[in-house]
Amino acid sequence: MRMSKLYIPTLREMPAEAEIASHKLLLRSGMMRKLVSGVYSYLPMGYRVIRKVEQIVREEMDRAGSQELLMSAIQPKEIWEATGRWENFGPEMFRLKDRNDREFCLGPTHEEYFTNLIKDEVKSYKQLPLNLYQIQTKYRDEKRPRFGLMRCREFIMKDAYSFDADEESMKKAYEIMWEAYDKVFTRLKLKYKVVQGDTGAMGGKISHEFMAMSEVGESLVAYCDHCDYAATDEKAEVIYKVRENLSEELELEKVHTPNITTIEALVEFFNVEHSNFAKALVFNVSGKPVVAIIPGDRELNETKFCNYLGVGEHEVEMADENMILDITGANKGFTGPIGLKKGVRLLIDSRITKMKNLVVGGNETDYHLKNVNYGRDFTGEVVDDLLLVREGDICPKCGKSLKMDRGIEVGNIFQLGTKYSDSLGANFLDENGKEKPFIMGCYGIGISRSVAAVVEQYHDEDGIIWPLVVAPYHIIITVVNIKNEEQIDLGESLYKELNSMGLEVVLDDRNERAGVKFKDRDLIGIPIRITIGKKAGESIVEYSIRGKDEKLEIGVDELTSLIKDEFNKAGLKI
Numbered sequence: 001m002r003m004s005k006l007y008i009p010t011l012r013e014m015p016a017e018a019e020i021a022s023h024k025l026l027l028r029s030g031m032m033r034k035l036v037s038g039v040y041s042y043l044p045m046g047y048r049v050i051r052k053v054e055q056i057v058r059e060e061m062d063r064a065g066s067q068e069l070l071m072s073a074i075q076p077k078e079i080w081e082a083t084g085r086w087e088n089f090g091p092e093m094f095r096l097k098d099r100n101d102r103e104f105c106l107g108p109t110h111e112e113y114f115t116n117l118i119k120d121e122v123k124s125y126k127q128l129p130l131n132l133y134q135i136q137t138k139y140r141d142e143k144r145p146r147f148g149l150m151r152c153r154e155f156i157m158k159d160a161y162s163f164d165a166d167e168e169s170m171k172k173a174y175e176i177m178w179e180a181y182d183k184v185f186t187r188l189k190l191k192y193k194v195v196q197g198d199t200g201a202m203g204g205k206i207s208h209e210f211m212a213m214s215e216v217g218e219s220l221v222a223y224c225d226h227c228d229y230a231a232t233d234e235k236a237e238v239i240y241k242v243r244e245n246l247s248e249e250l251e252l253e254k255v256h257t258p259n260i261t262t263i264e265a266l267v268e269f270f271n272v273e274h275s276n277f278a279k280a281l282v283f284n285v286s287g288k289p290v291v292a293i294i295p296g297d298r299e300l301n302e303t304k305f306c307n308y309l310g311v312g313e314h315e316v317e318m319a320d321e322n323m324i325l326d327i328t329g330a331n332k333g334f335t336g337p338i339g340l341k342k343g344v345r346l347l348i349d350s351r352i353t354k355m356k357n358l359v360v361g362g363n364e365t366d367y368h369l370k371n372v373n374y375g376r377d378f379t380g381e382v383v384d385d386l387l388l389v390r391e392g393d394i395c396p397k398c399g400k401s402l403k404m405d406r407g408i409e410v411g412n413i414f415q416l417g418t419k420y421s422d423s424l425g426a427n428f429l430d431e432n433g434k435e436k437p438f439i440m441g442c443y444g445i446g447i448s449r450s451v452a453a454v455v456e457q458y459h460d461e462d463g464i465i466w467p468l469v470v471a472p473y474h475i476i477i478t479v480v481n482i483k484n485e486e487q488i489d490l491g492e493s494l495y496k497e498l499n500s501m502g503l504e505v506v507l508d509d510r511n512e513r514a515g516v517k518f519k520d521r522d523l524i525g526i527p528i529r530i531t532i533g534k535k536a537g538e539s540i541v542e543y544s545i546r547g548k549d550e551k552l553e554i555g556v557d558e559l560t561s562l563i564k565d566e567f568n569k570a571g572l573k574i
Helices: 021-028 044-063 077-083 111-119 167-187 263-270 302-309 321-328 350-354 419-424 447-457 485-500 514-524 534-538 556-569
Strands: 032-036 039-042 074-076 094-097 103-106 130-139 154-164 192-196 206-213 219-223 230-232 253-256 278-285 288-295 316-318 345-349 358-364 367-372 381-383 403-417 427-429 435-437 439-446 475-479 505-508 528-532 540-545 551-555
Touching: 021 032, 021 447, 039 044, 044 130, 044 154, 044 167, 044 447, 074 077, 077 103, 077 111, 077 419, 111 130, 111 154, 111 419, 111 439, 154 167, 154 447, 167 192, 167 206, 167 403, 167 439, 192 219, 192 403, 206 219, 206 447, 253 358, 278 321, 278 358, 288 321, 288 350, 302 316, 302 345, 345 350, 350 381, 403 419, 403 447, 419 439, 439 447, 475 485, 475 514, 485 505, 485 528, 485 534, 485 556, 505 514, 528 556, 534 540, 540 556, 551 556
Parallel strands: 192 230, 288 345, 345 381, 475 505, 475 528
Antiparallel strands: 032 039, 074 103, 094 103, 130 154, 154 439, 192 206, 206 403, 219 230, 219 403, 253 367, 278 288, 278 316, 358 367, 403 439, 427 435, 528 540, 540 551
């Protein structure tokens, strides 16, 4: 491709709305453009990267025995109603009606659709196992689209679904997909971790997420350097050691605490540690109050809270002052577990039941209670673990300390079981002629999000540094002065020769200053760079690799060998 003909509208100024490197650089380098918040167009260079990521995914999915198809983004309401997700999925679902007033959604995911597809076609165990996938655009009405391709309303995704006759076969399919994902992200040159994830709206009991590590990642990962334990902060089990307290349960005491409503202020007032308090958090869950009690030195894990209640996060919000006053008789900041209005659900983290002589809100404005003990003074629904993990917590697998890091979720795999096959009546006949539901798994890779993750891991202050495997073009030839006949002739000659070798080459033949060409070249990030300057008459060029300081002056007859070496290092063939 000739740069003079290439549609690549680079920007000199930093886009005002862009917050992270991938968002800034994909806009500045002319790889994409925003239509509205959370909706982007992929311009020629950016779409070439998208297609290369898709191809890597296709190759590994095909190699793993999955078969590609393509389904509609429009899905009817009925199949979502059958699984209960039409209402439960929440406001992120784009909903629409046709001219006949029939309701549809723009698919945020495709579990129902795939299950519905095969239920009338696959009738015998002899047709199993089956694994199908597609690469398609998904739609989610994000409350706050941000970070460019990280959190969009429209995004490109590979989703696959496995159908098996029994649990053992499903687990094998899960392992095969895990291995395929390892190969995909390794080929994309991403530094990633595989972590335990929360199954969320997809369902099932087991899931894992593939996290591209990045300081701007929206997900927090807890991991152990001493074993292979790793989990998202939503999923991570918290081992909270309650300090042994051999003292007897003391007599409950009411204490006047005027205007003292925070744990920090209470610690100073009572002159005791944070762990001596029980923190009460009041939520409005679909219009009904729910109170959670956790140790005063910890934070509530809202995902665990929602999972216990069996509700979506969109159904939960912090209670307002009126609701708090109604259920406690007190202002905000004085809520406790004793004397709540009848019928209010009270969830208690299990560690609270082992702690003695706690300080809690008195459910009376300006008062707290001390020496409060579970069982004697209050009871409630005991939940094994409601806490959010934090750095330094005990690893639940080996007992060492956990570390925390940020990651970008680029892939996930789920063991769904029979959630969708049961709901949609998707059954097959086993070898004994008995009807059974399919055991399912589902597997997603964010194609567009993976592009952003690559940029987050491969960039510098000058622009993108594409790994060769996903670069929009392999080589860029920069002719410093196109008015110099020797330079342009050598550039044209190399352009034709390298193209004939099957390489993807850009020839910068623009009538621009050398500085402009070099800045654009750094910004775009094409890996192999050939600069043709004053020594063109001697058939000498400058050879360099984006992101490396070394620049070599070499004869053109040496180029092929160096380029082949670069391809070999990247695991590619010429």
